[in-house]
Amino acid sequence: MTDLKELYQDIIIDHGRHPRNFGACACANHVKEGFNPLCGDKVMLYVNTQQGIIENISFEGSGCAISMASASLMTEAVKGKSIENAQELFDSFHQLVTKAQVNPANAKLGKLAALAGVAEYPMRVKCATLAWHTLAAALNIQLN
Numbered sequence: 001m002t003d004l005k006e007l008y009q010d011i012i013i014d015h016g017r018h019p020r021n022f023g024a025c026a027c028a029n030h031v032k033e034g035f036n037p038l039c040g041d042k043v044m045l046y047v048n049t050q051q052g053i054i055e056n057i058s059f060e061g062s063g064c065a066i067s068m069a070s071a072s073l074m075t076e077a078v079k080g081k082s083i084e085n086a087q088e089l090f091d092s093f094h095q096l097v098t099k100a101q102v103n104p105a106n107a108k109l110g111k112l113a114a115l116a117g118v119a120e121y122p123m124r125v126k127c128a129t130l131a132w133h134t135l136a137a138a139l140n141i142q143l144n
C-alpha cells in the first residue's frame with residue numbers, strides 16, 4: 001500500500017507541475033470557467049465535442065497542486081471519450097473522492113485513482129472536483 005501511495009503522490013506531483021492539455025484552444029465549442037472560492041482555484045475549460053464525442057479538451061488555470069493535477073488528469077481521462085463515458089467517469093471519480101467507497105483498483109479510473117487520498121481531506125474535495133464540475137457545467141452533465 002505504501003508503494004501505491006507513493007505512486008499516487010508521484011502522479012499528482014507530476015501532473016501538478018507539468019499539466020497535460022494546458023492552454024486555450026480556438027477549436028473549442030464549449031468554454032466554461034470554474035472557481036473554487038474555498039481555495040482560490042481557477043480553471044477555464046476549452047472543450048470541442050463532435051457528435052457526442054469529446055474530440056479535444058484543454059484547460060488554463062491556477063490553483064493548488066491538487067486542483068491542477070486533477071484538471072490535467074481529467075482532460076487526459078475524457079479526451080476521445082463519449083460524453084456518456086465522461087459522465088460515468090465523473091460519477092465514479094466523485095464517489096472515490098467523497099465517500100471512498102470505490103476501490104481505486106477495481107474502478108475503471110486509471111490514473112484518476114491517484115486522487116483517492118483526497119477523500120480523507122474534505123477541504124480538498126472541491127479542489128479535486130473543480131475541473132469535473134466545470135466540465136459538467138460545460139456539457140450539461142448531471143451527477144447521478
Ligand code: ZN
Nearest residue numbers: 039041064127
Ligand atoms: Zn485547491
